[in-house]
Amino acid sequence: xxxxxxxxxxxxxxxxxxxxxxxxxxxxxxxxxxxxxxxxxxxxxxxxxxxxxxxxxxxxxxxxxxxxxxxxxxxxxxxxxxxxxxxxxxxxxxxxxxxxxxxxxxxxxxxxxxxxxxxxxxxxxxxxxxxxxxxxxxxxxxxxxxxxxxxxxxxxxxxxxxxxxxxxxxxxxxxxxxxxxxxxxxxxxxxxxxxxxxxxxxxxxxxxxxxxxxxxxxxxxxxxxxxxxxxxxxxxxxxxxxxxxxxxxxxxxxxxxxxxxxxxxxxxxxxxxxxxxxxxxxxxxxxxxxxxxxxxxxxxxxxxxxxxxxxxxxxxxxxxxxxxxxxxxxxxxxxxxxxxxxxxxxxxxxxxxxxxxxxxxxxxxxxxxxxxxxxxxxxxxxxxxxxxxxxxxxxxxxxxxxxxxxxxxxxxxxxxxxxxxxxxxxxxxxxxxxxxxxxxxxxxxxxxxxxxxxxxxxxxxxxxxxxxxxxxxxxxxxxxxxxxxxxxxxxxxxxxxxxxxxxxxxxxxxxxxxxxxxxxxxxxxxxxxxxxxxxxxxxxxxxxxxxxxxxxxxxxxxxxxxxxxxxxxxxxxxxxxxxxxxxxxxxxxxxxxxxxx
Amino acid sequence: xxxxxxxxxxxxxxxxxxxxxxxxxxxxxxxxxxxxxxxxxxxxxxxxxxxxxxxxxxxxxxxxxxxxxxxxxxxxxxxxxxxxxxxxxxxxxxxxxxxxxxxxxxxxxxxxxxxxxxxxxxxxxxxxxxxxxxxxxxxxxxxxxxxxxxxxxxxxxxxxxx
Numbered sequence: 001x002x003x004x005x006x007x008x009x010x011x012x013x014x015x016x017x018x019x020x021x022x023x024x025x026x027x028x029x030x031x032x033x034x035x036x037x038x039x040x041x042x043x044x045x046x047x048x049x050x051x052x053x054x055x056x057x058x059x060x061x062x063x064x065x066x067x068x069x070x071x072x073x074x075x076x077x078x079x080x081x082x083x084x085x086x087x088x089x090x091x092x093x094x095x096x097x098x099x100x101x102x103x104x105x106x107x108x109x110x111x112x113x114x115x116x117x118x119x120x121x122x123x124x125x126x127x128x129x130x131x132x133x134x135x136x137x138x139x140x141x142x143x144x145x146x147x148x149x150x151x152x153x154x155x156x157x158x159x160x161x162x163x164x165x166x167x168x169x170x171x172x173x174x175x176x177x178x179x180x181x182x183x184x185x186x187x188x189x190x191x192x193x194x195x196x197x198x199x200x201x202x203x204x205x206x207x208x209x210x211x212x213x214x215x216x217x218x219x220x221x222x223x224x225x226x227x228x229x230x231x232x233x234x235x236x237x238x239x240x241x242x243x244x245x246x247x248x249x250x251x252x253x254x255x256x257x258x259x260x261x262x263x264x265x266x267x268x269x270x271x272x273x274x275x276x277x278x279x280x281x282x283x284x285x286x287x288x289x290x291x292x293x294x295x296x297x298x299x300x301x302x303x304x305x306x307x308x309x310x311x312x313x314x315x316x317x318x319x320x321x322x323x324x325x326x327x328x329x330x331x332x333x334x335x336x337x338x339x340x341x342x343x344x345x346x347x348x349x350x351x352x353x354x355x356x357x358x359x360x361x362x363x364x365x366x367x368x369x370x371x372x373x374x375x376x377x378x379x380x381x382x383x384x385x386x387x388x389x390x391x392x393x394x395x396x397x398x399x400x401x402x403x404x405x406x407x408x409x410x411x412x413x414x415x416x417x418x419x420x421x422x423x424x425x426x427x428x429x430x431x432x433x434x435x436x437x438x439x440x441x442x443x444x445x446x447x448x449x450x451x452x453x454x455x456x457x458x459x460x461x462x463x464x465x466x467x468x469x470x471x472x473x474x475x476x477x478x479x480x481x482x483x484x485x486x487x488x489x490x491x492x493x494x495x496x497x498x499x500x501x502x503x504x505x506x507x508x509x510x511x512x513x514x515x516x517x518x519x520x521x522x523x524x525x526x527x528x529x530x531x532x533x534x535x536x537x538x539x540x541x542x543x544x545x546x547x548x549x550x551x552x553x554x555x556x557x558x559x560x561x562x563x564x565x566x567x568x569x570x571x572x573x574x575x576x577x578x579x580x581x582x583x584x585x586x587x588x589x590x591x592x593x594x595x596x597x
Numbered sequence: 598x599x600x601x602x603x604x605x606x607x608x609x610x611x612x613x614x615x616x617x618x619x620x621x622x623x624x625x626x627x628x629x630x631x632x633x634x635x636x637x638x639x640x641x642x643x644x645x646x647x648x649x650x651x652x653x654x655x656x657x658x659x660x661x662x663x664x665x666x667x668x669x670x671x672x673x674x675x676x677x678x679x680x681x682x683x684x685x686x687x688x689x690x691x692x693x694x695x696x697x698x699x700x701x702x703x704x705x706x707x708x709x710x711x712x713x714x715x716x717x718x719x720x721x722x723x724x725x726x727x728x729x730x731x732x733x734x735x736x737x738x739x740x741x742x743x744x745x746x747x748x749x750x751x752x753x754x755x756x757x758x759x
Contacts, residue, residue, distance in 0.1 A: 058611060073611050073640060124644060124700075172703055177680055179699015210704050213648035227642045 045552035049398035093501025103310035118459035139195035235485025292448030294551030305506035364515035367527035410510030603653035614718035668719030
């Protein structure tokens with residue numbers, strides 16, 4: 001029996017149900033349930049956010065100037081983006097103008113995060129879906145060197161170097177402690193790279209592990225410390241002192257030079273290692289340019305990011321433009337207004353929350369976070385173990401955010417396509433160049449491979465922009481501007497009794513919004529709609545499915561008990577089920593399982 | 598001069614007993630100056646803690662654990678025991694301590710010695726809630742164990758006068 005959702009996807013609840021819980025190598029906890037047909041093709045996909053994120057509840061009654069410090073603890077990888085969305089929401093509510101240095105420093109923090117986060121995602125969270133680590137042990141170091149030298153001028157590419165890496169890997173695997181390589185589906189038939197490409201990728205996995213340590217030094221220099229850099233409503237908590245005397249710990253020319261030097265090396269690493277690897281790996285997996293597209297060829301959205309000048313929200317001022325594409329119509333960009341109550345709404349008909357309004361959508365300013373766990377009549381729990389959910393009722397802790405009633409995909413692919421459609425030359429050149437090299441059409445972007453490629457291209461764009469932005473900061477300081485904070489409205493007595501604001505941010509993994517209501521100097525309501533809420537969305541009252549669920553449909557699997565194909569598509573979104581717990585289970589208690597029911 | 602030592606508290610401070618790791622760092626740093634040791638609130642940064650972990654010769658980690666002991670039980674695990682205990686277990690976080698240490702070993706820059714001081718959690722569901730009284734009481738024991746470990750590594754703990 002099949003049915004078509006209002007957003008055009010065919011769902012068939014065939015007999016075999018497969019549950020993957022949790023999806024590994026992501027932040028937070030995501031469970032995926034699938035129905036597969038007798039040819040192991042996915043015919044129904046159900047995305048289950050299995051943890052409650054009650055951050056909104058914690059923030060009520062607190063000082064809005066402190067909110068960033070709470071929200072940056074939501075999750076391990078998104079710290080900066082939650083902080084920036086939070087301070088922006090307070091600045092918007094209270095009408096606080098930002099000094100240009102603070103704007104530039106925030107852009108530098110964000111561009112640094114894009115470069116680092118995309119790099120780490122590609123090598124450490126996603127590459128192992130395409131790269132068979134154990135196959136690298138069989139590679140010829142001489143041929144690996146030839147391959148590496150044919151695609152990049154990166155200096156570490158001799159046969160001796162790859163031989164050393166291979167030896168190190170052999171010893172590591174031989175020790176029996178697989179560390180980050182455990183839980184891999186090594187030897188799976190869906191791995192297509194020759195051993196030499198696998199060895200090259202593993203070598204770069206190790207180099208990237210080492211190199212990402214350098215990139216975050218920028219956060220430590222500009223944010224005071226890392227992990228958990230400092231943020232400030234009205235500016236950045238980072239004084240500038242170019243005279244060499246005075247404030248201790250202030251940002252001086254020496255430190256700025258260090259930032260510039262790290263930015264240059266980041267750009268070099270991305271240009272010479274990440275991008276050549278991405279294109280080389282992609283060339284073996286072109287079939288994935290036709291798999292996993294889901295919503296991407298229909299509905300995409302970006303809130304826009306990287307304002308060149310402070311206090312200017314026009315689209316022309318944004319390095320990455322704002323906008324939405326609906327129904328796959330690339331000739332038209334729709335406006336996105338986060339304050340319009342009819343545009344962004346969240347629904348809870350299929351999520352474990354209770355709305356006073358029942359099935360109606362709520363704009364985040366009026367949002368409610370009240371937990372309501374009910375399994376649904378066909379859901380099953382046996383001996384404290386979740387067997388299956390019932391997606392016709394409530395089935396996830398992820399609400400269903402909608403833009404003008406539509407499910408949207410967010411993330412690097414959405415940003416790049418929107419910038420492309422908006423006619424941004426820098427992005428067009430980048431995207432067209434990659435499509436030419438891979439010899440695939442623009443529509444190939446709307447796929448699992450396209451999502452992964454878009455992230456790499458965006459990292460390349462961000463690293464180039466990072467270098468430029470550091471230069472802009474130098475220039476602004478040289479012109480005599482050393483102001484980094486506006487404290488005019490720091491004192492709560494200067495605030496109105498009631499104020500509402502929105503702070504948005506394009507996090508590496510997509511559109512992030514914080515909506516705040518301040519009453520009597522305290523937070524009266526706070527709602528975060530995070531990128532993975534859009535992508536991992538539950539179904540809405542009309543039956544529209546979200547991006548993860550849509551992207552998995554039609555995917556052929558080699559073996560549902562080793563669901564490598566599912567990992568590829570889900571990881572291509574760079575999921576972050578924003579919460580993060582750190583508890584360990586006792587020995588031998590497998591918390592990860594694949595159940596074929 | 599003792600070799601570089603890192604004392605790392607991990608966990609989420611918004612989530613009751615899950616925050617005991619960072620809380621222990623807070624108390625330890627209020628009580629003592631420890632020359633040669635760096636005290637870091639690692640939050641839930643996972644793999645992003647690799648820069649500091651790979652630079653440490655010795656690593657002491659505070660974390661909440663759920664190993665089936667009575668809530669508030671303090672466990673001290675050394676090097677290989679950490680792997681043995683956590684083998685096969687997968688935390689909800691993608692990069693557990695296991696992955697973090699595995700990655701450090703993979704790039705050949707792992708601490709020579711690792712000790713984990715874990716406090717068995719009682720409540721990890723209470724969003725925005727404080728540490729439970731049971732776990733708060735166990736913090737003194739965890740700190741005593743930490744002091745012994747650090748002194749054993751040749752570090753001096755100088756009581757702060759303020």
